[in-house]
Structure formats: structure tokens, C-alpha cells
Amino acid sequence: MKDSRIRSILAGALLSVAAVGALQAGPLEGRWLLESQSYGSGKANQAHVAKPLRMEFYRDGETLAGRIWFGGDHADALPWPSLVLAPLRSEEVVISPAEDRVRARYRTVPADGGDVVLEITEEYRVTDGGTTLSGSVTVALLRGGKPAGSYVLERRFRREP
Amino acid sequence: MTRGLVVVGLLLVATLPLPATAQDVSGVLFDDRDGDGVRDPGEPPLGGVAVRLYGQAGTGGVDQTVATAADGSYSFSPGDGCYLITPVDPAGWRMSQTRDDRVPQSTPGYLHPVGRPRFAKLDQGIQNLQSGSYRQSALGDSIAANFNVFCGSSPFFYNQQLQSRLGCVSGVAVTLDEAATLGEHSDDLLVDDGAGLNNVFAMIDVQPQLITLSMIGNDLLDVDPGDGGTQADVNRAVAEVLDARQNLQEALSALVSEVPGAHILLNTLYDNEASECNPSNFHQTWIPIVARILRDLAWGQTRRISIVEVAADFAQFDQAPQCTGFTDMICLFFLDQIHPNEDGYEIIGEKIWEAAGGASLGTQDILSRTAFADVNYGYVRRVRRLLPTEWETRNGASVVDPQAALDDQDAGAPAGISLGNGSQEFRVSGFPTWFDEIQIVRVIAGVRFRTAGAGSAVDDLYRMEAAITDQFRPPPGFNYSPTDWNFYTPIVGGGGPSQPPENPDYPNAETLVVPNVTDYREVSATLTKNPILPAGAADYEWPALTHEDLATTAIRVAAAPEPGAAGDDDYRVELDYAWLDLYGWEKERPPQVQNLRLGRIPDGTLDASFDALAGAQRYNLYAGRLSTVGAGNYDHGRAAPAGPFCDASTQAAGPGRLAITLSRPDGDAYFLITAHVDDVESPAGSSSAGIEIDRSQSICQ
Numbered sequence: 001m002k003d004s005r006i007r008s009i010l011a012g013a014l015l016s017v018a019a020v021g022a023l024q025a026g027p028l029e030g031r032w033l034l035e036s037q038s039y040g041s042g043k044a045n046q047a048h049v050a051k052p053l054r055m056e057f058y059r060d061g062e063t064l065a066g067r068i069w070f071g072g073d074h075a076d077a078l079p080w081p082s083l084v085l086a087p088l089r090s091e092e093v094v095i096s097p098a099e100d101r102v103r104a105r106y107r108t109v110p111a112d113g114g115d116v117v118l119e120i121t122e123e124y125r126v127t128d129g130g131t132t133l134s135g136s137v138t139v140a141l142l143r144g145g146k147p148a149g150s151y152v153l154e155r156r157f158r159r160e161p
Numbered sequence: 162m163t164r165g166l167v168v169v170g171l172l173l174v175a176t177l178p179l180p181a182t183a184q185d186v187s188g189v190l191f192d193d194r195d196g197d198g199v200r201d202p203g204e205p206p207l208g209g210v211a212v213r214l215y216g217q218a219g220t221g222g223v224d225q226t227v228a229t230a231a232d233g234s235y236s237f238s239p240g241d242g243c244y245l246i247t248p249v250d251p252a253g254w255r256m257s258q259t260r261d262d263r264v265p266q267s268t269p270g271y272l273h274p275v276g277r278p279r280f281a282k283l284d285q286g287i288q289n290l291q292s293g294s295y296r297q298s299a300l301g302d303s304i305a306a307n308f309n310v311f312c313g314s315s316p317f318f319y320n321q322q323l324q325s326r327l328g329c330v331s332g333v334a335v336t337l338d339e340a341a342t343l344g345e346h347s348d349d350l351l352v353d354d355g356a357g358l359n360n361v362f363a364m365i366d367v368q369p370q371l372i373t374l375s376m377i378g379n380d381l382l383d384v385d386p387g388d389g390g391t392q393a394d395v396n397r398a399v400a401e402v403l404d405a406r407q408n409l410q411e412a413l414s415a416l417v418s419e420v421p422g423a424h425i426l427l428n429t430l431y432d433n434e435a436s437e438c439n440p441s442n443f444h445q446t447w448i449p450i451v452a453r454i455l456r457d458l459a460w461g462q463t464r465r466i467s468i469v470e471v472a473a474d475f476a477q478f479d480q481a482p483q484c485t486g487f488t489d490m491i492c493l494f495f496l497d498q499i500h501p502n503e504d505g506y507e508i509i510g511e512k513i514w515e516a517a518g519g520a521s522l523g524t525q526d527i528l529s530r531t532a533f534a535d536v537n538y539g540y541v542r543r544v545r546r547l548l549p550t551e552w553e554t555r556n557g558a559s560v561v562d563p564q565a566a567l568d569d570q571d572a573g574a575p576a577g578i579s580l581g582n583g584s585q586e587f588r589v590s591g592f593p594t595w596f597d598e599i600q601i602v603r604v605i606a607g608v609r610f611r612t613a614g615a616g617s618a619v620d621d622l623y624r625m626e627a628a629i630t631d632q633f634r635p636p637p638g639f640n641y642s643p644t645d646w647n648f649y650t651p652i653v654g655g656g657g658p659s660q661p662p663e664n665p666d667y668p669n670a671e672t673l674v675v676p677n678v679t680d681y682r683e684v685s686a687t688l689t690k691n692p693i694l695p696a697g698a699a700d701y702e703w704p705a706l707t708h709e710d711l712a713t714t715a716i717r718v719a720a721a722p723e724p725g726a727a728g729d730d731d732y733r734v735e736l737d738y739a740w741l742d743l744y745g746w747e748k749e750r751p752p753q754v755q756n757l758r759l760g761r762i763p764d765g766t767l768d769a770s771f772d773a774l775a776g777a778q779r780y781n782l783y784a785g786r787l788s789t790v791g792a793g794n795y796d797h798g799r800a801a802p803a804g805p806f807c808d809a810s811t812q813a814a815g816p817g818r819l820a821i822t823l824s825r826p827d828g829d830a831y832f833l834i835t836a837h838v839d840d841v842e843s844p845a846g847s848s849s850a851g852i853e854i855d856r857s858q859s860i861c862q
Contacts, residue, residue, distance in 0.1 A: 037495075038385065039382035149306070
């Protein structure tokens with residue numbers, strides 16, 4: 001049940017953001033497997049084991065683009081960053097192959113009459129000699145335009161062959 | 162004409178004994194002798210207790226009160242509608258905890274989202290609803306905010322559900338303050354951040370009638386050691402849990418005293434990492450302890466707080482086949498993996514409704530149930546209040562009139578305590594231990610205090626705590642384990658700058674919601690000790706405190722945190738008195754041993770003979786100085802000139818008679834014989850005025 005839920009969530013995503021990056025071969029390029037995800041400074045690994053999150057940065061013409069999917073089959077892959085359930089408005093997407101880092105900041109668009117917006121910031125950097133992509137995801141809730149709390153997920157991806 | 166007939170018919174129904182119908186609410190009130198909220202065999206009924214049912218049926222308002230029968234039972238037949246069930250607490254009794262026992266999902270009637278009903282009640286709820294306006298506030302973390310953006314339902318779903326149901330009960334428009342926080346910690350409750358989010362200060366400002374509170378999960382998440390954590394990681398996590406306990410005690414006690422019209426509903430913590438299908442050792446080990454900490458926090462306040470048994474009911478889903486049960490309640494979206502999904506929040510919604518004593522019947526119920534049986538309420542009786550008999554200062558604390566802290570009958574005369582920097586403190590102890598007929602189920606430690614002086618608490622932060630040993634904190638380098646962590650019970654004062662030093666969230670925040678207490682304030686907490694985990698057992702056992710524990714229990718007022726600079730010496734904590742309330746039940750005390758006769762044996766020994774007492778397990782002989790008796794004092798106990806001779810050897814001394822032989826003490830002496838029946842000692846005797854001889858001298862426990 002949980003697998004089908006994730007699939008349907010991704011299928012329902014409405015995307016309005018684009019990932020861009022000046023093409024330059026570098027350690028960002030390639031496929032990454034989410035190895036660990038923890039809350040704040042906690043160490044408990046919340047990463048999905050059965051259907052792990054994968055992210056890939058690949059050449060798309062003259063730019064480096066990103067995509068994400070669950071499990072091993074990337075047929076359902078969506079451009080990075082992607083969210084679910086609601087349209088997104090991109091605030092900032094930076095893929096910097098030269099600096100081995102990526103950053104995306106985006107917001108959900110509230111439903112009609114709603115005042116709840118999520119602002120999500122993903123930041124990753126290649127470390128450990130190019131074998132690890134590590135960083136954080138900050139999920140902040142805004143109600144009526146005012147901050148209503150946030151949480152941070154620390155993430156570590158492992159490079160896949 | 163037709164209308165008249167209907168009215169007559171209704172009157173007839175109302176005046177005739179009602180047969181069991183399909184719209185019943187029924188249950189039993191009972192003396193909960195182990196305090197677990199479950200009616201166990203042998204637990205006596207509580208008859209003659211008023212139980213009120215208030216709400217709206219399809220035909221109009223319902224407001225009925227019945228008295229429980231001799232067997233403790235009660236029932237209502239109100240018809241389809243929304244109701245609050247509210248037993249009226251018998252004087253001297255306190256509702257025991259909400260049941261937290263597990264039951265397999267295969268049990269008939271075990272259906273999502275209800276699971277096992279776990280009822281409490283909403284004190285002041287009916288009265289507040291009848292006042293015509295009712296304000297409900299959601300306080301706490303992302304669970305309080307019903308954070309579920311990634312998996313469906315709208316924010317504040319379960320609070321809105323409660324709001325709607327209370328409106329259904331009363332017809333009154335219930336307003337809801339939707340300003341809980343997301344991803345915040347227990348010490349955020351104590352920080353007046355002015356951000357417009359609900360914390361204790363906001364609650365004091367708005368004075369709601371109902372506060373729902375969910376908080377502690379993030380404290381734990383941020384220090385979660387995972388399964389690869391070291392002992393140091395575990396130590397840090399446990400320190401954070403204990404710090405959260407302290408924060409919540411300060412928050413809850415402040416809410417109880419500063420928002421007097423509110424009833425509080427406190428969620429226990431569910432944890433998908435603690436399930437049998439996600440075998441995280443740390444979570445499986447510690448989350449049941451966190452749940453117990455929350456239950457104890459709720460139970461021990463001066464005014465009752467309802468615990469919402471989220472943890473107990475979520476735990477049922479661990480038992481689902483193939484480990485799919487619990488995870489089906491969690492939002493498994495890749496940016497979440499923590500929060501409940503709609504199914505999970507529906508469970509919380511039902512548990513919070515049950516904790517309010519809510520019952521929806523027929524079309525109003527989520528499962529269209531038409532009857533509620535076993536809406537049972539356990540009670541525990543306050544058997545005795547114990548006052549301390551000793552005081553001491555430590556590390557240079559200055560105290561004026563310390564003796565006043567031992568006396569609750571001195572018209573509010575306090576001990577004036579001035580605390581400077583470092584580890585200065587004032588302690589009271591010496592709680593009586595000789596009431597051995599009392600079977601202790603729970604103990605509440607409390608203080609009555611105020612502050613005084615021209616200074617302020619800004620640099621004179623203080624805490625009040627209780628402990629069952631002299632050691633209020635673990636020694637340096639101590640390694641916490643699940644059965645060795647509970648060094649003290651917080652009563653007053655929270656986290657803020659006294660966070661564990663490795664995690665100073667708010668270095669400049671205050672530890673006290675109300676640092677300057679101008680009028681006397683009473684604050685209390687459940688006094689607890691470490692759990693035990695018998696070999697091979699799946700669940701912890703939570704032993705009640707013993708009389709031996711009370712012998713070493715102390716309550717202290719301590720400087721906190723330990724500041725770098727001395728405080729304002731003009732600032733004082735004035736402790737009127739401290740106490741321990743023993744809740745439980747009493748065995749019958751045996752009668753006095755009769756017909757004591759002394760005989761002198763030629764070899765100089767004495768022969769004390771007496772009537773044998775039925776059921777006696779053992780006999781004790783006390784000897785005291787005769788000179789003390791004239792002044793109304795007795796010294797046959799700890800200062801005895803000889804003995805005492807506990808569990809003394811006896812010989813037959815004729816029909817129905819026994820004798821104890823002893824050497825004659827020096828000087829004139831008096832002698833007393835007591836017996837233990839069912840481990841309760843008989844009175845040592847009475848004065849000519851019929852007043853029992855000082856029980857503190859009976860030390861053969």
C-alpha cells in the first residue's frame with residue numbers, strides 16, 4: 001500500500017520549476033541513492049528502505065538537469081525539484097557543477113481560499129571525494145504569510161555506479 | 162391532538178424503567194486499586210456517585226444525572242446524538258489514568274479509527290459549554306497542527322473534529338485557535354517569543370476553556386541516536402527526554418494555575434520507529450518510558466489533565482500481519498516519514514474525543530455505533546497527606562524561619578529562601594513512614610509557594626524538585642539505562658538555559674513561566690521512580706513507591722540554572738509548605754494486643770505474656786523510659802533503652818496466651834506489645850484519653 005501511495009503522489013505532481021546548470025563535467029553528474037535521512041541532529045535513519053529515493057543529474061543539451069524517482073525504475077522520474085499535491089512556484093534553483101553543489105527553494109501554491117504554503121529549501125554538496133552528496137531539506141510552513149514552524153531533514157546520498 | 166399524544170408518550174417513556182435499547186451509554190465506576198484505569202477482578206465498585214450525560218439528541222437537549230448503583234454501574238439511553246459523559250469526582254478521590262492496555266486487532270469490535278475506546282472526561286466542560294461561548298486552543302508541535310500537507314488532510318483536522326463535536330454537544334459555537342507550531346520543542350512552550358504562535362504565554366493571554374497539547378516528539382527526534390548510536394548518544398537523548406519532562410511540568414503546571422477555566426488534553430507520543438516492524442532498539446526501549454512520563458505528568462497536576470492515549474492505540478497496529486498496520490498510519494512521503502496520514506490522524510481524533518468523555522451515537526458516530534458499554538471510570542483515593550518533619554540548607558543558601566516550611570497550619574507563614582549562585586538549596590524531608598496500612602498506588606509531591614522581595618527572578622531562577630533518594634542528579638559520567646534514569650521529579654521550573662549543556666536551545670530564555678509569584682501558588686507532580694523490566698517481559702513494570710522510599714524522599718528549592726553571577730539577594734522564594742499525597746487504599750489495622758502482663762523470672766529476666774491475636778504473623782516488644790510518658794512523649798522506638806524486639810520469639814503461655822522473654826532494661830521502663838497482621842502493625846496502645854500512642858515510635862516495619 002505504501003508503495004502505491006508514493007507512486008500516485010508523484011504522478012499527481014504539478015511542476016512549474018526547471019532545474020538548470022551550465023554544462024560542465026563534474027562530480028555532481030551521475031546517479032545518487034538516498035542512503036540516510038534524519039530529523040535535525042538526530043541519527044535515526046528515516047530513509048525509505050523498500051523504495052529508496054534516487055536523484056540523478058544528467059546532461060540535457062548544454063545544461064545539467066536533475067530528476068528524482070523512487071526505487072530502481074526511473075520510468076516515473078520527475079524533474080528535480082518536484083513535490084506533490086499542489087503546484088509549485090520556484091523561488092530559486094541553482095545547479096552549480098563547478099562548485100559541486102545544488103540548491104533549490106520553492107513554494108507550494110495554496111489551494112483556492114487556503115493560506116497554507118510550504119517553502120522547501122533543498123541544498124546538497126558533493127563530499128567525500130565525490131562519493132557522497134550530502135545536505136539538508138528545510139520544510140517551512142507559512143500560514144497567512146507568517147512563519148508557522150519548520151523542520152530540517154539531513155540527507156546523505158551515495159553515488160551509484 | 163397528535164402533538165399532545167406524542168408528549169404524553171414521551172413522558173411515559175421518561176418515567177418508566179428503560180429497557181436496554183440500542184442507544185445506551187453504560188459503564189462502571191470503581192476503586193482502581195492498581196491505578197491502571199482497567200477494572201480488575203476484586204476492585205470494589207463505587208456506588209452512589211453522580212454521573213452526568215449532557216448533549217444534544219435528535220429530539221433536543223439532554224442533561225441527565227444518575228447515581229451509580231451499589232455495583233458501581235450506571236447507564237443512559239439518550240438516543241442518537243452527541244454527548245459528554247462526566248462523572249462527578251467523589252470527595253477525596255481522583256480519576257485514575259486512562260487505560261493504556263493493548264488488545265489484539267483480532268478482538269471483535271476492534272475497528273479503525275476507534276480501536277479500543279479509552280475514556281476520560283472533560284472537567285468543567287459542560288459548565289463552560291453552558292456559558293455560551295467556548296474557546297479551544299491547539300498547543301504544541303506539528304502533531305498539534307495536524308501537519309499532513311504531504312498526505313492529504315487539512316491542518317488542524319482533529320482539533321476541528323473536536324471543535325465540531327463539542328458544538329454538536331452544546332449547540333454553542335466553539336472557536337478554535339489554530340496556532341500550534343511545527344517542528345518545535347518543549348522549551349518553546351516556555352519562551353514568550355511574540356511570534357503569534359501558541360505557547361503557554363499565549364494561553365494565559367487568551368484564557369481558553371480547552372487546550373489540546375501535543376509536544377515532545379521533536380525533542381526526541383533531534384537527539385535520536387538511531388540504532389548505531391553510542392552510549393554517549395543515548396545519554397544525550399535521555400537527558401533531552403528528561404529536560405522535556407521538566408519543560409512540560411513547568412508548562413502544564415503554569416497552565417493549570419494561570420488558565421483556571423481550561424481543561425487540558427495531553428497527547429501521548431506515538432512512534433512508528435517503536436513498532437515491532439521497525440525494530441529500532443532505542444525507540445522500542447525508550448518510547449514506552451516517554452509515554453509513561455507523559456501520563457505521570459498529566460496525572461500529578463493540582464488540577465486533572467486528561468491524557469489522550471494515542472500511544473496505546475497506535476501500538477495496536479504493530480500487531481497487524483506482515484508489519485503493514487502501523488506504517489499504514491504514517492505519511493510515507495519522502496519529505497515526511499514521521500507524521501500520521503489521514504488514517505492516523507483519525508485515530509488521534511477519536512482518542513481525543515474519548516479523552517474528553519465524548520460519545521457520539523448513531524448517525525453522529527464515525528462508525529455509526531448505537532451503544533457504548535464499558536465506559537468505565539477508575540478512581541484512586543487520597544488516603545493521607547504527609548508533611549515533612551526535617552529541613553536543611555545546603556551550600557550556603559540563606560533561609561529565614563525554615564521551620565515554617567514543615568507546617569501547613571501556620572496561617573501561611575513561609576520559610577524565606579534566598580538562593581545565590583551555584584548549587585545552593587533548601588530541602589525538606591523526614592516524611593512519616595509508619596502508616597503501613599496504606600497501600601500506595603500513586604504519590605503526588607507538591608509545594609505551596611510565592612516569591613517576595615524587591616528583586617526579580619531574572620537572575621534568581623529557581624527550581625523545585627522531589628527525589629526519593631538524596632541524589633537529585635546522576636553522578637558525572639553516569640550512563641543512563643531504561644531502568645536507571647529517574648533521579649528526580651520536577652515540580653517547578655523548566656528548560657531554557659538549563660537545557661543539557663550540549664544543547665542550549667535558548668541560552669537567554671527564562672525557566673519559569675511565572676517567575677514572580679505574588680500570591681501563593683500550589684504546584685504538584687506525580688512522584689515516580691525507575692521502572693523495572695523483569696527478565697523475559699515485554700513491558701516495563703512501574704512499581705509504586707514504598708514506605709521505605711518515602712523515608713528517603715526530599716523536596717528541595719534549588720538555584721537553577723547555576724548562574725555565573727550571584728543573584729539578587731533581596732529576592733526570596735517563600736515556601737509555605739511541601740507535601741506528599743498518598744493515593745491508594747488501606748488495609749484494616751489490627752486491634753491492640755490485649756492483657757499484657759509482666760512477670761519477673763528468678764534469673765532476672767522479664768516474661769511479657771499477652772493474648773494471642775488472631776491472624777498475627779509476628780509480634781514485637783517495645784521498651785521505653787517510663788519518665789518520658791508523663792510528659793506525653795514516648796521513646797520506645799529509635800531511642801529505646803532496650804530493643805525494640807521486632808519479630809520477637811514467642812512461647813506458649815497457657816490457653817490463648819503467648820509470652821516473650823527479655824532482659825530487664827536499666828531504670829524504670831514501660832513495655833508495649835504489637836502484632837503484625839497482613840503486614841500491618843497493630844496500635845501500640847492508647848492514652849487514658851483514648852488517643853493512640855505516637856505511631857512514629859513503632860518502627861518494627
